Structure formats: C-alpha cells, structure tokens
Amino acid sequence: MKRETLKGHLDLLLLAVVGAGPSHGYHIGRRLAEASGGALELPEGTLYPALHRLESKKLLESSWTTVGGRRRRVYDLTPAGKEALAKERLEWGSFAQAVESVLDTV
Amino acid sequence: MKRETLKGHLDLLLLAVVGAGPSHGYHIGRRLAEASGGALELPEGTLYPALHRLESKKLLESSWTTVGGRRRRVYDLTPAGKEALAKERLEWGSFAQAVESVLDTV
DNA sequence: TCTTGATACCTCGTATAACTAGGGGTAGGT
DNA sequence: ACCTACCCCTAGTTATACGAGGTATCAAGA
Numbered sequence: 001m002k003r004e005t006l007k008g009h010l011d012l013l014l015l016a017v018v019g020a021g022p023s024h025g026y027h028i029g030r031r032l033a034e035a036s037g038g039a040l041e042l043p044e045g046t047l048y049p050a051l052h053r054l055e056s057k058k059l060l061e062s063s064w065t066t067v068g069g070r071r072r073r074v075y076d077l078t079p080a081g082k083e084a085l086a087k088e089r090l091e092w093g094s095f096a097q098a099v100e101s102v103l104d105t106v
Numbered sequence: 107m108k109r110e111t112l113k114g115h116l117d118l119l120l121l122a123v124v125g126a127g128p129s130h131g132y133h134i135g136r137r138l139a140e141a142s143g144g145a146l147e148l149p150e151g152t153l154y155p156a157l158h159r160l161e162s163k164k165l166l167e168s169s170w171t172t173v174g175g176r177r178r179r180v181y182d183l184t185p186a187g188k189e190a191l192a193k194e195r196l197e198w199g200s201f202a203q204a205v206e207s208v209l210d211t212v
Numbered sequence: 213t214c215t216t217g218a219t220a221c222c223t224c225g226t227a228t229a230a231c232t233a234g235g236g237g238t239a240g241g242t
Numbered sequence: 243a244c245c246t247a248c249c250c251c252t253a254g255t256t257a258t259a260c261g262a263g264g265t266a267t268c269a270a271g272a
Contacts, residue, residue, distance in 0.1 A: 001197070001201065003114070003230075003231075003256085003257070004113045004114030004229090004230075004257065004258070005114040005115070005197070005201055006114070006229090006230065007110045007113035007114050007228085007229060007257090007258085007259095008108055008109070008110030008111040008112070008113050008228090008229085009111070009205060010229085010230075012205075012209075013205065013208050016208055016209055017208065024249080024250095025249075025250070026248065026249050026250080027249095032208060035207055035208045035211045036204040036205075036207050036208050037204065037207060039200060039201070039204035039207075040204050040208070042230090042231095043230085043231060043232080044249090044250080044251085045230080045232065045233075045234095045251095046229090046230050046231060048250070048251065048252090049229085049230085049231095049251090049252085050229085050230080052251095053229085068238080068239070068248090069239065070237085070239075070248065070249055071237090071238090071249070071250070072248095072249070072250085073249085073250075089209060091107070091108060091111070092209070094145060095107065095111055095145070096202055096205075096206075097145075098142040098143065098145035098146050099115060099118075099119065099142075099198065099202075100202075101141055101142050101143060101145075102119050102122055102123065102138060102141045102142050102146070103118075103122055103195060103198070105141045109227085109228075109259075109260075110228065110229070110258090110259075111259095112258095112259065113228090113229085113257085113258060113259065114257090114258085116258085116259075130220080130221095131220075131221070132219065132220050132221080133220095148259090148260095149259085149260060149261075150220090150221080150222085151222095151223085151224095151259080151260055151261060151262075151263095152258090152259050152260055152261095154221070154223090155222090155223085155258085155259085155260095156258085156259080158222095159258085174219090174267080174268070175266095175267050175268065176219060176220055176221090176266085176267055177220070177221070177266085177267090178220070178221085179220085179221075
C-alpha cells in the first residue's frame with residue numbers, strides 16, 4: 001500500500017472496528033487486518049497514536065485491564081464517537097463514489 | 107470534504123483526468139469537479155503543485171500554448187504515467203474494497 | 213472608463229497524520 | 243536460555259493538501 005493512501009481514512013476504520021465491540025489496541029489491529037483480508041496491517045507506530053488521537057477527541061474512551069499478566073487498554077466508542085462513525089461512513093461513501101465517478105466517466 | 111481525505115488519492119484522479127485527454131491545469135480542475143458531480147473542487151494551491159509533482163515524477167509532460175491571449179500549460183500522460191495510472195487504479199480498487207470489507211464485516 | 217468575474221498561472225508557509233525506529237515488558241513453548 | 247507472540251509507548255521524519263497571497267488577460271456591464 002502506498003504511503004499516504006490511508007490518510008484521512010484511518011479514523012473511520014478504527015471507529016468501525018471499535019463500534020463492532022470494545023477491544024484493546026493490539027486486538028483492534030488484528031481485527032482490522034482480519035476484516036480487510038490482510039490488506040490493512042497497521043504498524044504499531046500508526047495504531048497507538050491514532051487511538052490516542054481519537055481518545056483525545058473524545059470519540060473513544062479507554063480503561064486498563066489486566067489479562068493473563070498483560071496490561072490491556074480497552075477502547076469503546078463514546079456517544080460522540082458513534083455519531084462520528086455514522087458521519088464518517090457517509091463521507092467515505094460520497095468520497096468513494098466521487099472517485100469512482102471520475103474513474104468511470106473521464 | 108474533510109481535510110485529509112484526498113491525501114494519497116489525488117495523483118490517481120489527476121492522472122485519470124489527463125488520461126481521458128490532454129488538457130491544461132485549470133481545465134483539469136474543472137473536468138475533475140464536473141466528473142465528480144461537484145464533490146472534488148480543488149483549490150489552485152492544491153491543483154498546480156500536484157501537477158508539477160507529477161511532471162517532476164515524469165508521469166506527466168507539459169507544453170505551453172496561448173489561446174485567446176491566455177497562456178495555458180497543457181499536460182499529457184507519459185508512458186510511465188499510463189503505467190502509473192493503471193497501477194493506481196488497481197491500488198484504489200483494493201484499498202476501497204478493503205475499507206468496504208471492514209465497514210461491512212465488523 | 214472602471215470594475216467585476218471568469219480564465220489561467222504561480223509560490224511560500226503551515227498543518228496534519230502515517231510511519232520509522234526505537235523503547236519497555238509478560239507469557240508460553242522448545 | 244531463547245524465541246515468538248502478545249501488549250504498550252514516544253520522538254522524530256516525511257509527504258502532501260491546503261490557505262493565502264501574487265500576477266496577468268479578456269469580456270461584459272455600469
């Protein structure tokens with residue numbers, strides 16, 4: 001995948017994954033990779049700062065748990081996060097459609 | 107449109123527009139806006155530097171003409187640009203499909 | 213004549229965000 | 243002991259879209 005391809009779309013993807021059920025950072029990465037058929041394998045230097053950004057924007061909230069001796073930070077959507085997810089889904093739809101239109105018609 | 111949405115996809119769009127027929131910068135912007143149903147209206151501070159970038163990467167080539175007293179810089183695809191267009195079309199396809207998969211399955 | 217709007221080009225600086233490259237540590241299997 | 247998978251983090255780099263500003267031509271209208 002080209003370097004900049006993901007830019008501006010990562011938030012949507014993370015919100016969508018968390019929207020399907022709370023989970024911790026590492027697991028979110030795994031679920032995203034799985035759900036995309038391996039196409040979207042985020043390096044940790046992308047994943048964790050993105051989650052922090054979403055939390056600082058109050059779209060996610062997190063709490064620490066410990067499972068099997070390992071600390072996990074579990075994220076869930078806030079109400080604002082649910083709204084943002086819905087909005088970003090729509091925006092993705094129109095963006096993708098616009099791109100397809102260009103690719104089809106020109 | 108959100109600020110970062112376009113990032114990494116602009117080259118594809120510009121190559122696609124020029125691939126449909128050589129035209130000058132300003133006109134490329136108009137054709138893109140038209141082909142996208144008004145969704146993609148690029149500011150000039152985005153359009154012109156992007157075209158220059160593509161030319162410096164040898165994906166576009168340009169020549170100056172004058173029509174009605176106005177100077178125009180007309181762009182066309184190079185052979186490398188045609189290849190890049192084909193490649194980026196495929197990459198867009200897999201990216202879009204990956205996103206859709208995530209949005210559908212999670 | 214003067215102004216406005218569309219056409220047509222440009223550059224500089226800024227902000228954003230994904231990524232690279234490091235760091236830390238736990239648990240289980242060989 | 244070592245390796246792999248798990249699990250978290252940050253600092254700095256880099257790419258690129260955009261805002262703001264500049265230049266110039268031409269046609270239409272006040």
